[in-house]
Amino acid sequence: MIFSELYGTYYNTVAAILREATQHPITKEELHNIIHEQAFSESILSIEPCLTSDRWQLLKPDGTTPLKNPPTLPLTLLEKQWLKAISLDPRIRLFRFDITGLEDVSPLFTPDDIDLFDRYADGDPFEDATYIQTFHMILDAVKERHPLSVVVKNRSHTTTPMNVIPEYLEYSEKDDKFRLITSGCRYGHIINLGRIISCKLFPGNYHEYRKTPEIVADKCVTLELYDDRNALERVLLHFAHYEKEAQRLDEKRYRIRVRYLQDDETEVVIRVLSFGPFVKVTEPESFVELIKERLKMQKSCELN
């Protein structure tokens, strides 16, 4: 069972409290801090009285515990099976993953049990030795915030050298690609890993530091939806990974506001088009024009 108290926030929080209590008598303030940091916003109302009123007989009134060892737990079979399953994923080669101890464990699932049937076909080459080497260097640089010198292949088949501060790696399940989000470069801050043809640690200090890029959905489009052929459910789920807000206007009509990044505008435009006449863009006018422009071009195609 996935839904088990063994993996629960309360067990983890109490383990953290008892870990302290095996070292020294825990104070009320320490108790509060651990609950505040590790549990939910209202957990203080339950965990503290249960631990201090003898309901959970794990903490003595003096802040010590009858436990003699800091609490630890071996991995459950389910956890081991999941680890074994991810060890069979081709992308595991990107990581320094050790399967010692999992040799005799059967995987929870195998690649043959799953089919991501609409994933794009030109994903990154996760099993290519050069790609793996680049990935490792970038991952280490992200964690150490070490600047990098990269050379990127452009769409026009030219190359661009750039020095960047690596911030983090962004993975898209749809594209099956990693992008490096960077700062400190005037050529933009997103680099597709698949386009990197050379990557080295930047020697010395790199001072051209700019503010960390923030992935803030700064644009918003308002859609009016007519709920036929299950359009409402399809649209809401389709746009679920965007920040959005839905409002019912009447029995069949809904208003949906979707926030997105400027970089993703073309993608949002074609996603809206995919819903056909069930979705109409009402705001902003600039987005309405993008849709109208495409429709006018389609009209000129004289599809019969």
Place this chain on the structure above:
Amino acid sequence: MGILAYNELIKNFDRIRNYMREFYVCGFKSRGEFAGKSARSYDDERRRIESWLGDYLCFRQTAEGKNIFLSINCRLTRHNPLYQAWKTKSFTDGDITLHFLIFDLLPDTEIALSLNQITDEMDRRLLCFSHPKTFDASTIRKKLMEYVQQGLLCTEKSGKIMLYRRAGTVELACTDALDFFSEVAPCGVIGSFLLDKTGAHIEPFAFKHHYIIWTLDSEILCALFRAMHGKQYVRIQTVNRRREHAAAQEVIPLRIFISVQNGRQYLMAYIPHSGRIGSFRLDSILSVQALESCENFDTYREKLNRMRQNLWGVSTESGAERLEHVEFTVRYDSDETYIHTRLEREKRCGQVERIDDHTSRFFADVYDAGELVPWIRTFICRIISIHFSNPELETQFKRDIEAMFSLYGLGGGDRP
């Protein structure tokens, strides 16, 4: 019967699965619209979700009342906030006390103790409390066996006496792999459980096109994986959300189909009743019960493999007997050759043909050509010809395009 006091933790995941889906995916219903649920139940679930996910909970006041919704920018969060819901299982005072005492008495794999030894030592440890709890041997044995099943303990015999020993564990060295796969692998919440055991570290990954809602179906998915590996029949109980009724049927689970574009996950299964392979949305499956083994599992999975080359999505509408043909041609400028690349990259079956420097054609034979319509519409502005072997579909497609012209005041037909 007295009214139970509010508890932040829950015994059963089903109800919260429903509420979280409503708040996250829909978010336009008011308190009164949660049909079939009492106002108290609604208030309790809302309060729980607020306690677990307060930062993401928003509300809007409307004429019908207050609408609660979860607003999450999935590109900013390094880990799925909805995983919190899986960490809220309730337990008894005895459960938690026993849990920590048992593993304290068995601190490493060197020590093995009998039930009597564990019971006696436990009593001694609890003497320090003013009203020490006493656990009878059968309660402790039940808990020990539960942990044996979970793989946390193992048993061995010493003469006639059963001894309990802590199971061996594995090192959790690679937090990078856990950070990544806890978000992209099926049942990723298990990776989140593992991350809870690691210390604070830099989280180097973010995720785009990330359907965090999938986690709510993890228990169902897990049960289906187990049945597939056991090559077993299952009885699934499904709900039709539009018609609000539930049904049960026996099927042979074959594979999980996941859409990374529309956010749906499906079970593809052989349905003995109809003799066909069909699909079931995971978010419509309420429960999975494993049944007996199926001798023909490999045959049915092979059949699905063969069908795959004519499946655009998950619909096997026409069965294997009759395929539908679809083809369309797009035109693009000299600086838009990426359109041909798009066709190649995004096609799931069928073929793409470059007719000349500005024209490409896609064609395929599929079980249900209607599944291609949303994708074909993404090429609106450059479709110069289209043909479906199903004439109704072709008429519908063209009528929909006309309706879109009309929607934006560009002439054309009415909204369908």
